[in-house]
Amino acid sequence: xxxxxxxxxxxxxxxxxxxxxxxxxxxxxxxxxxxxxxxxxxxxxxxxxxxxxxxxxxxxxxxxxxxxxxxxxxxxxxxxxxxxxxxxxxxxxxxxxxxxxxxxxxxxxxxxxxxxxxxxxxxxxxxxxxxxxxxxxxx
Amino acid sequence: xxxxxxxxxxxxxxxxxxxxxxxxxxxxxxxxxxxxxxxxxxxxxxxxxxxxxxxxxxxxxxxxxxxxxxxxxxxxxxxxxxxxxxxxxxxxxxxxxxxxxxxxxxxxxxxxxxxxxxxxxxxxxxxxxxxxxxxxxxxxxxxxxxxxxxxxxxxxxxxxxxxxxxxxxxxxxxxxxxxxxxxxxxxxxxxxxxxxxxxxxxxxxxxxxxxxxxxxxxxxxxxxxxxxxxxxxxxxxxxxxxxxxxxxxxxxxxxxxxxxxxxxxxxxxxxxxxxxxxxxxxxxxxxxxxxxxxxxxxxxxxxxxxxxxxxxxxxxxxxxxxxxxxxxxxxxxxxxxxxxxxxxxxxxxxxxxxxxxxxxxxxxxxxx
Numbered sequence: 251x252x253x254x255x256x257x258x259x260x261x262x263x264x265x266x267x268x269x270x271x272x273x274x275x276x277x278x279x280x281x282x283x284x285x286x287x288x289x290x291x292x293x294x295x296x297x298x299x300x301x302x303x304x305x306x307x308x309x310x311x312x313x314x315x316x317x318x319x320x321x322x323x324x325x326x327x328x329x330x331x332x333x334x335x336x337x338x339x340x341x342x343x344x345x346x347x348x349x350x351x352x353x354x355x356x357x358x359x360x361x362x363x364x365x366x367x368x369x370x371x372x373x374x375x376x377x378x379x380x381x382x383x384x385x386x387x388x389x
Numbered sequence: 390x391x392x393x394x395x396x397x398x399x400x401x402x403x404x405x406x407x408x409x410x411x412x413x414x415x416x417x418x419x420x421x422x423x424x425x426x427x428x429x430x431x432x433x434x435x436x437x438x439x440x441x442x443x444x445x446x447x448x449x450x451x452x453x454x455x456x457x458x459x460x461x462x463x464x465x466x467x468x469x470x471x472x473x474x475x476x477x478x479x480x481x482x483x484x485x486x487x488x489x490x491x492x493x494x495x496x497x498x499x500x501x502x503x504x505x506x507x508x509x510x511x512x513x514x515x516x517x518x519x520x521x522x523x524x525x526x527x528x529x530x531x532x533x534x535x536x537x538x539x540x541x542x543x544x545x546x547x548x549x550x551x552x553x554x555x556x557x558x559x560x561x562x563x564x565x566x567x568x569x570x571x572x573x574x575x576x577x578x579x580x581x582x583x584x585x586x587x588x589x590x591x592x593x594x595x596x597x598x599x600x601x602x603x604x605x606x607x608x609x610x611x612x613x614x615x616x617x618x619x620x621x622x623x624x625x626x627x628x629x630x631x632x633x634x635x636x637x638x639x640x641x642x643x644x645x646x647x648x649x650x651x652x653x654x655x656x657x658x659x660x661x662x663x664x665x666x667x668x669x670x671x672x673x674x675x676x677x678x679x680x681x682x683x684x685x686x687x688x689x690x691x692x693x694x695x696x697x698x699x700x701x702x703x704x705x706x707x708x709x710x711x712x713x714x715x716x717x718x719x720x721x722x723x724x725x726x727x728x729x730x731x732x733x734x735x736x737x738x739x740x741x742x743x744x745x746x747x748x749x750x751x752x753x754x755x756x757x
Binding site for chain 2: 263270276364366367368
């Protein structure tokens with residue numbers, strides 16, 4: 251299932267990234283990391299990814315939101331499923347009133363809170379990839 | 390010129406206006422006068438004085454009404470009443486309507502200077518209080534932001550790595566080591582949960598928990614709380630006794646925060662009890678209310694500390710074994726109970742112990 255699937259993590263907390271990458275590697279995903287929004291966008295534009303794991307609270311504020319907006323505007327990138335990882339759910343409610351649980355930045359996305367239980371993380375990742383693939387097949 | 394303290398004098402007698410202005414001359418004041426109530430109220434708005442003297446007896450609108458209108462414009466303006474008929478009742482009446490003090494006519498220049506000074510001091514204090522209150526609100530909001538990011542992020546990173554290590558080391562660790570890893574995860578998870586609760590309590594939106602209210606069995610809540618404190622209690626040789634009526638109605642509530650409230654109260658009881666003593670948790674139903682009491686025979690609370698007990702950041706004494714107080718547990722507990730339409734009260738006697746009592750309404754569902 252996960253064989254050959256390529257994921258990108260955009261998150262500015264290297265320790266958190268280590269924790270999450272290790273879990274994804276153990277499930278045989280290929281994982282790239284960008285530690286800031288700028289490198290993240292560059293990576294997305296140069297390589298195809300099966301899924302993006304995106305941190306919201308980066309830098310001086312919700313810089314992850316800027317990344318999400320850029321992805322949404324790009325007709326090709328917006329087909330990439332996104333797993334949004336946020337420090338705290340309330341922040342999402344604050345940033346996007348009325349859509350706390352499911353942000354709908356892009357056609358296929360979901361939200362989880364940090365820290366993420368390994369089982370939940372792997373479940374969400376594989377489900378999102380599957381949903382995005384089914385969407386693609388239909389189109 | 391901005392440093393001058395603005396004073397407005399409202400009186401229909403020109404002599405009074407002139408003499409008062411003269412008395413204040415040379416002081417650090419900017420004085421304006423009005424010869425009737427209407428003009429006075431207008432000037433109160435345009436001139437923006439910090440202190441206003443008002444004659445009670447004037448033609449046109451009365452001094453009493455002037456006081457009320459000034460209060461409506463800006464309640465931080467200090468009003469002092471000048472009264473020709475220095476009866477206690479009219480002065481009391483004026484003060485009831487918001488006047489700060491009164492000055493009976495006739496008065497000496499010294500008396501006038503003195504009461505002016507008091508008025509100025511009062512105004513300064515009022516403004517300072519307002520500024521402090523605003524600052525406190527800002528701090529509260531800032532604190533919430535800091536807590537959410539600065540505390541949760543590192544803990545989240547640690548937890549994520551514990552999750553990862555559990556998988557990475559699955560084959561290498563002994564059962565005892567795995568067990569310890571699991572306990573670490575539980576402790577960090579507890580910490581993350583507590584931070585979330587504090588955050589909600591401090592940012593003032595604890596009432597959000599109401600959205601997830603459902604019939605909750607307090608028996609379970611209390612037993613969970615007691616269980617989580619058992620290790621602490623045993624370590625201090627304190628016995629927690631529960632005396633719970635089994636057949637209580639459920640309450641409409643949130644199990645997680647109610648458990649936290651109980652953990653806070655029972656935890657405090659353990660913290661402030663001496664070794665070898667007992668902490669008792671009673672629960673019983675009284676009509677449509679459930680009353681939970683947490684009783685200890687510990688160090689107790691001084692009478693003068695009781696009024697501030699439930700305020701945030703009122704740091705309590707250290708526990709009998711040197712446990713630290715964060716000054717936030719009781720304030721959060723009170724907010725949790727109040728979000729459940731309940732009441733939290735305390736009785737205490739220094740040296741003898743304390744009783745914290747929660748009263749919660751039972752769920753209305755089975756009363757319909």
